[in-house]
Structures are given as C-alpha cells and as structure tokens.
Amino acid sequence: xxxxxxxxxxxxxxxxxxxxxxxxxxxxxxxxxxxxxxxxxxxxxxxxxxxxxxxxxxxxxxxxxxxxxxxxxxxxxxxxxxxxxxxxxxxxxxxxxxxxxxxxxxxxxxxxxxxxxxxxxxxxxxxxxxxxxxxxxxxxxxxxxxxxxxxxxxxxxxxxxxxxxxxxxxxx
Amino acid sequence: xxxxxxxxxxxxxxxxxxxxxxxxxxxxxxxxxxxxxxxxxxxxxxxxxxxxxxxxxxxxxxxxxxxxxxxxxxxxxxxxxxxxxxxxxxxxxxxxxxxxxxxxxxxxxxxxxxxxxxxxxxxxxxxxxxxxxxxxxxxxxxxxxxxxxxxxxxxxxxxxxxxxxxxxxxxxxxxxxxxxxxxxxxxxxxxxxxxxxxxxxxxxxxxxxxxxxxxxxxxxxxxxxxxxxxxxxxxxxxxxxxxxxxxxxxxxxxxxxxxxxxxxxxxxxxxxxxxxxxxxxxxxxxxxxxxxxxxxxxxxxxxxxxxxxxxxxxxxxxxxxxxxxxxxxxxxxxxxxxxxxxxxxxxxxxxxxxxxxxxxxxxxxxxxxxxxxxxxxxxxxxxxxxxxxxxxxxxxxxxxxxxxxxxxxxxxxxxxxxxxxxxxxxxxxxxxxxxxxxxxxxxxxxxxxxxxxxxxxxxxxxxxxxxxxxxxxxxxxxxxxxxxxxxxxxxxxxxxxxxxxxxxxxxxxxxxxxxxxxxxxxxxxxxxxxxxxxxxxxxxxxxxxxxxxxxxxxxxxxxxxxxxxxxxxxxxxxxxxxxxxxxxxxxxxxxxxxxxxxxxxxxxxxxxxxxxxxxxxxxxxxxxxxxxxxxxxxxxxxxxxxxxxxxxxxxxxxxxxxxxxxxxxxxxxx
Numbered sequence: 001x002x003x004x005x006x007x008x009x010x011x012x013x014x015x016x017x018x019x020x021x022x023x024x025x026x027x028x029x030x031x032x033x034x035x036x037x038x039x040x041x042x043x044x045x046x047x048x049x050x051x052x053x054x055x056x057x058x059x060x061x062x063x064x065x066x067x068x069x070x071x072x073x074x075x076x077x078x079x080x081x082x083x084x085x086x087x088x089x090x091x092x093x094x095x096x097x098x099x100x101x102x103x104x105x106x107x108x109x110x111x112x113x114x115x116x117x118x119x120x121x122x123x124x125x126x127x128x129x130x131x132x133x134x135x136x137x138x139x140x141x142x143x144x145x146x147x148x149x150x151x152x153x154x155x156x157x158x159x160x161x162x163x164x165x166x167x168x169x170x171x172x
Numbered sequence: 173x174x175x176x177x178x179x180x181x182x183x184x185x186x187x188x189x190x191x192x193x194x195x196x197x198x199x200x201x202x203x204x205x206x207x208x209x210x211x212x213x214x215x216x217x218x219x220x221x222x223x224x225x226x227x228x229x230x231x232x233x234x235x236x237x238x239x240x241x242x243x244x245x246x247x248x249x250x251x252x253x254x255x256x257x258x259x260x261x262x263x264x265x266x267x268x269x270x271x272x273x274x275x276x277x278x279x280x281x282x283x284x285x286x287x288x289x290x291x292x293x294x295x296x297x298x299x300x301x302x303x304x305x306x307x308x309x310x311x312x313x314x315x316x317x318x319x320x321x322x323x324x325x326x327x328x329x330x331x332x333x334x335x336x337x338x339x340x341x342x343x344x345x346x347x348x349x350x351x352x353x354x355x356x357x358x359x360x361x362x363x364x365x366x367x368x369x370x371x372x373x374x375x376x377x378x379x380x381x382x383x384x385x386x387x388x389x390x391x392x393x394x395x396x397x398x399x400x401x402x403x404x405x406x407x408x409x410x411x412x413x414x415x416x417x418x419x420x421x422x423x424x425x426x427x428x429x430x431x432x433x434x435x436x437x438x439x440x441x442x443x444x445x446x447x448x449x450x451x452x453x454x455x456x457x458x459x460x461x462x463x464x465x466x467x468x469x470x471x472x473x474x475x476x477x478x479x480x481x482x483x484x485x486x487x488x489x490x491x492x493x494x495x496x497x498x499x500x501x502x503x504x505x506x507x508x509x510x511x512x513x514x515x516x517x518x519x520x521x522x523x524x525x526x527x528x529x530x531x532x533x534x535x536x537x538x539x540x541x542x543x544x545x546x547x548x549x550x551x552x553x554x555x556x557x558x559x560x561x562x563x564x565x566x567x568x569x570x571x572x573x574x575x576x577x578x579x580x581x582x583x584x585x586x587x588x589x590x591x592x593x594x595x596x597x598x599x600x601x602x603x604x605x606x607x608x609x610x611x612x613x614x615x616x617x618x619x620x621x622x623x624x625x626x627x628x629x630x631x632x633x634x635x636x637x638x639x640x641x642x643x644x645x646x647x648x649x650x651x652x653x654x655x656x657x658x659x660x661x662x663x664x665x666x667x668x669x670x671x672x673x674x675x676x677x678x679x680x681x682x683x684x685x686x687x688x689x690x691x692x693x694x695x696x697x698x699x700x701x702x703x704x705x706x707x708x709x710x711x712x713x714x715x716x717x718x719x720x721x722x723x724x725x726x727x728x729x730x731x732x733x734x735x736x737x738x739x740x741x742x743x744x745x746x747x748x749x750x751x752x753x754x755x756x757x758x759x760x761x762x763x764x765x766x767x768x769x770x771x772x773x774x775x776x777x778x779x780x781x782x783x784x785x786x787x788x789x790x791x792x793x794x795x796x797x798x799x800x801x802x803x804x805x806x807x808x809x810x811x812x813x814x815x816x817x818x819x820x821x822x823x824x825x826x827x828x829x830x831x832x833x834x835x836x837x838x839x840x841x842x
Contacts, residue, residue: 035533039540039566046562050555067559106697106777106787109749110757136757 048120053097056123063123070099070129071118079113092117092129103131110136174232175240178319181225182312185272188218189305196299200368208295215283215298218305219276226273229266229318230257238329241320242266248331250724254343255332261346262332264467264482265318270347272308274354279305282358282383290376296365304357307489315482341401348394349421353459355387356424359431360456363449367500370507372449377439382814384435384452388428389810395421396682396803407747407762407775409695409791411799412686414563419542420462423535427455430531437524440586442511446501447528449508453497458535460490465542518589523581530574537566564690572625575683578676579632582639604634617692625687633680640673663812671813678805685795685802695791697777701784708790711772712736715786716744718779726752728761729779731786735765735772747774747788770794 048067056063056070070092078091088107091098101119111117111134121131192214199207232240233256236249246259246266261267279301286294312318362380366372372380398418399411412418431451438448464486515521541558548554583597608630612623643661648654662670696708700715707713716732729749735742747763762775770792777787 035536039537042562042565043541043544043558046559046565048557048559050557069557106699106789109760109776109778111778 052094053092053099054094056099056129057097064125065122067120067122068129069118069120070101070131071116072099074111074113074115074117076113088134092119099129100127101129101131103134105132105134107134108136173239174228174237175319175321178225178228178232178240179313179317181221181228182309182317182319185218185221185225186306186309186313188214188221189302189309192218193299193303193306196295196297196302197368198299200293200296200299200365203292204295205291208291208298211295211298211302212283212287215279215302218302219280222272222276222305222309225312225319226260226269229269230260233257233259236329237325238327239322239325240318241322242269242318244322244326244329246332247329249328251331258343259332261350265312265316267346267350268308268311268316268482269318271350271354272305272312274347274350275301275305275308275357278355278358282361282379286379290379292371293362293365293369293376296368297361300361300364301357304361311482311485315485339401339405341397341404345394345397345401348390348397352387352389352391352394353421353424353462355383355390356428356456356459358383358387359452363452364496364500366445366449366508367504370504372438372445372508374439374442374511377435377445377448380448380452381432381435381439384428384432384455385810385814388425388432389807389814391421391425391428392810393803393807395425396799400800403796404764405761407760407789409693409762409773409775409789409793411796414538414541414560416542417462417466419538420458420465423538423542424455424458424462426531426535426538427451427458430528430535431455433524433531434528437521441514441521443514443521444525445508445510446505449505450501451528451532453501454535457490457494457497458539460486460493464490515586515588518584518594520581520584520586523577523584527574527577527581530570530577534567534570534574537570538563541566568621568625571683571686572621572628575625575632575680576628578679579628579635582673582676583635601631601634601638604630604632606630608633617688619691622687622691626684629680629684629687632676636673636676636680640670640677643670667815668813671809671811671815674809674812675806676809678802678809681802681805682799685798688795689793689799692795693791693793695789698788698790700786700788709792710737711742711790711792713774713788713790715788718786719746721748726750729758729776729781731774731776731779731788733763733774733786733788742772745772745774747776749776749779766797768797771796 046067048069050069050071051059051063053070053072056068072092072094075091075093075098078089080089082088087102087104088111089100089102090113092101093099101121103119103121115136118135119129119131120133120135121129123129192211195207195214196211198204199211229240229242231237232243233247234253236243236247236256238244238247242263242265246263247256251259259266261270279298282301283294283298286297359380362376362383366376366380395418398421402413403409403411428451431448431454434444434448434451437443438445464483467482467486514525517526541562545555545557548556579601580598583601585593585597589597605627609623609627612626617623617626640662643666644654644657647657647661652660694709696706698706698708698713700706700713702715702717705712705714712735714734714736716734719730719732721728721730728751730746731748732744732746734744742765745763745765748761749758750761751758760776762773764774765772771794773791773793775789775791777789779786
C-alpha cells in the first residue's frame with residue numbers, strides 16, 4: 001500500500017462528517033421516496049380487481065382497460081364453442097347482471113354450463129369481456145349455491161384464485 | 173388413552189417452555205450459573221417432550237387409532253404406511269405439532285453446541301427460544317389441538333389430500349420448509365440475547381452466522397422444491413407465480429441472505445452489528461408473518477389451508493414478537509458499538525453495504541406487493557390482487573443488480589481500492605461478460621434485460637471461478653502438487669470461503685436459468701383429433717390415442733402423444749387427466765420430457781372420454797431443468813461453509829492502516 005492511500009485519521013475527518021451525515025440522510029430519504037413512488041406506481045398499474053358481474057356493470061366505463069378477475073356462473077344455454085374447440089364464448093352471471101365473455105384459449109376440462117368460473121381479462125368499450133385466462137372454480141368446499149338466484153362471488157374467488165387451469169389446493 | 177397421553181405431553185411442553193423462558197431470561201439478567209444450567213435442562217426437556225408427542229402421533233397414525241382427533245381427520249386404512257407417516261404434516265394441527273418437534277430439535281441442538289460457550293449470552297437465547305416454544309405449545313394446547321379424544325371413534329378415516337400422495341416432492345418440500353422457517357427462531361434468539369446483553373462480541377457473531385446459515389440452506393432448498401413440485405404437478409408450465417404464500421417463503425429468505433452477508437462483514441470488521449441484528453430479527457418476524465399468511469386463510473391462494481381459528485393467535489404472536497424486537501432494538505442498539513471502521517464504496521465493504529441495501533429494497537418490494545391487497549380490503553373492503561407484472565418488473569432489475577454485485581464485491585479488495593487496483597479487479601471479468609453476451613446473441617436472445625442479466629452472469633461467473641481457484645493457485649505457486657493443493661486450500665483451510673463461492677456459483681446458474689426460461693420459452697395451445705399432428709418449435713407432436721388407467725385411488729385418462737424432433741424419434745409422452753375417487757373434479761398431470769437445454773412440457777387442458785379429441789397446452793421451457801441441480805450445488809456450498817473447521821482461523825482484526833489490500837492478503841486471512 002502506498003502512503004497516499006492511508007485513510008485520514010478520524011480526528012481529521014471529523015469536521016466533514018457532520019455535513020456528510022446530513023447529506024447521507026437526505027440522499028437516503030430521497031432514495032426512499034423515489035423507491036416508494038416507483039413501487040406504488042408499479043402496484044397501481046398492475047392491480048387486478050376481483051369483481052362479480054353486478055360490480056362490473058356498476059363500474060361502467062371505469063372498468064374498461066383495467067385487469068379484472070370476473071367471477072360468476074356460466075349462464076345456461078350461453079356457451080358457443082369456436083371452431084376446432086379452441087376459443088369459446090359464454091355469459092357469466094350472478095343472476096342479477098350478466099357479462100358476455102370471449103375466450104381464445106382451450107377451455108379446461110370441467111368447463112360447462114352452470115359451473116362457477118373465474119375469468120381474467122379486460123372489458124372492451126363494446127361491453128364485452130376479453131378473457132385471457134379461464135379458470136373453473138375448484139376447491140372441494142365450493143358447492144353450487146342452493147339458491148340459484150344468488151351466486152356467492154366471494155366464495156367463488158376464494159376457491160379459484162391463484163389456480164391456473166386445473167390447479168389443486170396445495171396442502172402443506 | 174393415546175389422546176390423553178398426547179394432551180399431557182403437550183401440557184408438559186407448555187409448562188417446560190414457559191417456565192424455562194422465564195428461568196433463562198432471569199438467569200441472564202442475574203448472571204446466575206445455576207439458572208443457566210436449569211434453563212439448559214428445561215430446553216432439553218422441552219425438546220424431548222415435543223419429540224415424544226410427535227412420535228406418539230406417528231404411532232397413532234400408523235396404528236390407525238381413530239380415537240385420536242387428528243388421526244380421525246387425516247388417517248386412513250387404505251393408504252400405505254409412508255403416506256400415514258407424512259400425513260403428520262398434511263393438515264393444520266399435525267403441522268403445528270411437527271413444527272414443535274422441529275423447534276425442539278433446533279433448540280436442543282443450539283443449546284448443546286453452545287453448552288460450554290458464551291455463558292453471558294446463552295441464558296437469554298434459551299429463554300427467547302423457549303418463549304417461542306411456549307407459544308407453539310399454547311397453540312397445540314388450545315386453538316389447534318391434535319390430540320382431541322374422539323368420543324365415538326370412526327372405523328375408518330378419509331386419508332390425507334390425495335394430491336399429497338401424488339408426487340415425492342410433496343413429501344420432502346414441507347419438512348425442508350419447516351427446517352428453514354422454524355430454524356430462523358435460533359438466530360432470532362441469539363440476536364435477542366445480544367441485545368439483552370447489550371453486547372455483540374466477535375466470538376458471538378460466529379454462532380449467529382452459523383445458525384443463520386443452517387436454516388438459510390433449508391429454506392433455499394424448500395423454496396426451490398416447492399417450485400419444482402408446482403412445475404411437475406400443477407401443469408401450468410411454470411414454477412413461480414408470485415403467489416402470496418410463495419412470497420411468504422421468499423421474504424425471510426431475502427432478509428436472511430442480507431443478514432448472512434452483513435454478519436460476515438460484522439465478524440470481519442466489527443461494524444454494522446446493529447444492522448445485522450435488525451436483519452436477523454426481521455427474518456424471524458417475516459417467518460411469523462408468513463405463518464400467519466399461510467395458516468389464517470387471509471389469502472385466497474393455491475396454498476389455502478383449511479380456514480382455522482389460529483389466525484388471530486398467530487397475529488398476536490406476530491405483534492408481540494414485533495414489539496419485543498422494536499423495543500429491544502430501541503433500547504440497546506446504541507450499545508452494539510462498532511469496533512472497526514467501514515471503508516468507502518470502492519471496497520468490498522461498500523459492495524456488502526450495497527448488497528444489503530438492494531436485498532432490503534427487494535424485501536420491501538415483495539412485502540408491499542403482497543400485503544397491499546390485504547390493506548386495501550381491510551380499509552376499503554375491495555377485493556383485489558397485485559398482478560405478476562408488478563413483481564416481475566421490480567424483481568428483474570433488483571435481481572440483475574444483485575447478480576452484478578455478486579461479481580463486483582468479491583473482485584474488490586477489502587480496503588479502499590485505488591484506480592489501478594480497480595482496473596485490475598474489474599477489467600478482466602468483462603471478458604466473461606463479453607463471452608456470455610456473444611453466446612446469448614448467437615443463440616437468439618434479444619430481450620435487453622435477459623442480455624444484461626446474462627452479461628452480468630458472465631462477469632460474476634468469471635470472478636467466482638477465479639476466487640474458487642485462487643487458493644489452489646497460491647498453493648501451486650508455492651510448489652504444492654495439485655491434489656494436496658485442492659484439499660488443503662479448499663476443503664481443509666479455506667472451507668468456509670470455498671463454500672461461500674460454491675453457493676455463489678450455484679446462484680449464478682439459477683439466475684441464468686430463471687432469466688432464460690422466463691423470456692425465451694414458447695407455448696402453444698392445440699386441439700388435436702386422433703392421428704392429427706402439430707408442430708411446436710422443433711417438435712412435431714402426434715396424438716395417438718387415449719388410454720384409461722385404473723389405480724387404487726384414482727382413474728387416469730392418459731393422452732399418448734408421439735414426439736419427433738426433426739427426424740429424431742423422441743418417443744411417446746403421456747400427459748394425464750386424473751380423477752381421484754375422493755374429489756369431484758379431475759386434475760391434470762403434465763408430462764415433462766427434459767433435454768439438456770430445454771424441457772418439452774405437455775399439459776392436458778381437456779380430454780373427452782371417448783378419446784376423440786385432446787386439448788393440449790404445450791410449453792418449451794429452456795434451462796428450467798438447470799434450476800434443480802444448481803440448487804443442489806447451493807445446498808452443497810452451504811453445507812461446506814457450515815461444517816466446523818478443524819483448525820480455527822486466527823482472528824484478524826485489521827486496523828485501517830494494516831488492512832490487507834491485495835486479493836492474496838484477503839484470502840489468506842480467512
């Protein structure tokens with residue numbers, strides 16, 4: 001090690017330390033605020049809302065463009081398969097409001113009329129739901145509602161969320 | 173009878189741990205040797221009681237004793253014995269019981285290994301561990317009782333979730349996770365002891381680092397095993413989804429990784445002790461938060477457990493542990509005075525600091541994204557989640573920066589480097605970065621972040637290999653022969669250092685595999701009739717037929733798909749749709765065919781029983797198969813670093829003027 005590399009003795013560096021410390025605190029605070037801003041911005045842009053058909057209809061134009069997980073029942077007599085069985089259109093209903101859904105992918109095995117589904121996608125201006133992920137309600141605890149006039153969207157989300165096509169409830 | 177005995181054992185464990193906690197803390201404050209001995213004995217007794225209670229439960233599960241509540245809940249006469257044993261942790265009550273046994277083993281182990289050392293700290297540490305033990309004993313005695321007596325025992329039980337019998341990985345993943353999670357209690361106790369004592373001497377940093385490293389290794393393996401299981405079983409083609417419960421295991425991993433690095437710096441330079449302790453406390457608190465998130469059902473998740481009443485109890489524990497930590501830190505952190513001095517940014521010290529800063533940012537990023545929906549729901553009653561793009565967008569730059577630091581840090585000397593030293597340290601590895609970049613471009617990588625990550629990986633790989641080779645090179649230079657140089661330089665003397673760099677090497681491979689697999693994969697959805705073919709990438713797939721397979725607990729429809737790659741016949745792969753007798757819905761089971769550089773991954777979307785048509789989701793996942801063995805390398809490195817050295821390296825406390833500057837100096841002193 002050469003002489004000029006030897007750090008200054010602490011006494012000599014002390015006067016500068018006070019100013020440096022404030023500078024460090026200020027820099028840290030600025031960095032913290034910047035980090036929070038980036039984080040919150042990132043979260044705000046990537047929120048996925050969990051809605052039922054009624055809430056989706058109530059939101060109106062606000063829903064257009066946002067990523068939404070729509071939960072509800074596949075309305076009877078609404079399923080139309082696309083050509084070659086990939087791609088399907090159907091209505092999702094909570095028996096109060098109904099949303100028309102268009103999905104491009106291959107529907108999962110259990111998909112049928114009257115079953116609980118959760119679809120993830122966006123609402124178009126035309127009032128149609130473009131779905132890029134179609135999930136069938138899974139968990140063993142979910143039963144079709146006894147009262148057909150009432151679909152428990154929250155329960156449905158709970159038994160489906162995070163589940164990709166046929167993902168089982170992981171138990172540890 | 174069994175249930176009664178079990179309940180007595182739990183109550184005994186509760187008594188031993190709660191009394192032992194008080195005895196330990198009191199003995200610490202009074203510096204009483206008799207109290208210390210008593211606390212130690214109670215720690216052993218607590219461990220023995222917990223282990224006995226677990227053995228009793230295993231026995232009841234094997235004997236199919238349905239008069240025990242937990243056995244009536246998960247036991248079955250139909251399942252083989254190994255499933256009966258593993259159902260110990262397949263449901264809530266049993267898993268808490270298992271948690272108690274793991275904690276007991278950890279506490280007894282950490283007590284025993286330090287029985288003749290650190291008398292001024294150990295009573296406090298034992299007291300803290302036993303306080304945690306008391307909480308889990310309380311859970312077992314009240315809210316989550318496994319040993320309930322069943323008044324009218326059924327003659328048969330339902331058996332555990334059939335999916336747990338689906339794959340061997342699900343048998344090993346939970347124990348590793350517990351070993352990682354529960355193990356964080358030990359460094360928490362040691363850090364609390366340091367704060368209670370108001371001192372963290374050089375000698376005590378060593379057990380702190382060791383007992384941090386051990387659960388870290390388990391946690392690392394557990395996280396990857398979970399991902400591997402998801403990949404092999406769930407059929408969506410990936411291994412990580414930023415699911416809240418995955419995040420729950422990742423959060424303490426991040427802080428523990430930071431803490432290990434900070435502890436190394438504290439041990440070496442006597443600085444940043446308060447910071448190290450803070451990270452250790454945070455790691456433990458994050459494991460408790462993770463336990464809350466998995467066990468309370470607040471998150472709707474793949475991992476959702478049976479909704480249970482223990483959520484609020486864990487929340488109380490989390491709150492108490494947080495108050496305890498904050499209180500201790502506020503009271504005592506100023507006493508953990510630095511004994512040395514931190515060098516500037518142009519040194520290895522500076523890189524350690526930056527590493528810590530990035531890890532903490534990473535932790536906050538994931539924590540905020542995970543907890544945000546909970547807060548919003550609590551405040552505004554709106555249900556939502558934070559989508560994957562947020563996590564990806566934040567994690568990629570942070571991960572890439574950490575990868576780069578992993579190369580820059582070890583390349584720099586401990587003391588402040590001058591310009592010439594900087595050039596000497598940082599210019600040669602640019603060759604590695606360049607080579608990696610050229611290879612990546614030649615292979616068609618175009619995503620800028622992937623290219624950047626791969627260039628950093630090349631840089632870090634070169635530094636890591638150089639550091640791995642350094643001791644051998646030095647010995648060869650002194651005229652030693654190759655084999656003795658390797659054994660002496662890597663395994664005998666510098667084992668800790670060597671282990672550390674082996675971990676780094678494994679991490680480089682894992683990060684490369686993650687970067688490539690998440691950006692370079694392809695996937696396609698297909699619908700094929702019998703005899704029809706389709707091509708995905710270089711593969712041509714032909715749907716041959718559907719076979720129905722009957723097994724004792726399930727019926728499977730297997731789609732037979734013939735695969736060719738170019739003109740090469742790969743054979744038949746069989747993704748399935750399984751119908752378990754105990755479940756209403758069928759569950760797909762993917763087929764994964766691994767090649768050296770990529771996996772062909774087929775998942776059945778739907779399959780009609782007549783067998784006429786199959787809906788397939790086909791993925792080509794590059795480098796995913798490298799993650800699993802590379803994690804083995806990480807674990808190996810961790811074990812190497814953990815093994816006690818036969819000869820303790822002399823304690824080196826460099827004064828600023830005498831700080832070793834060259835790389836050789838830094839190596840020799842470890």
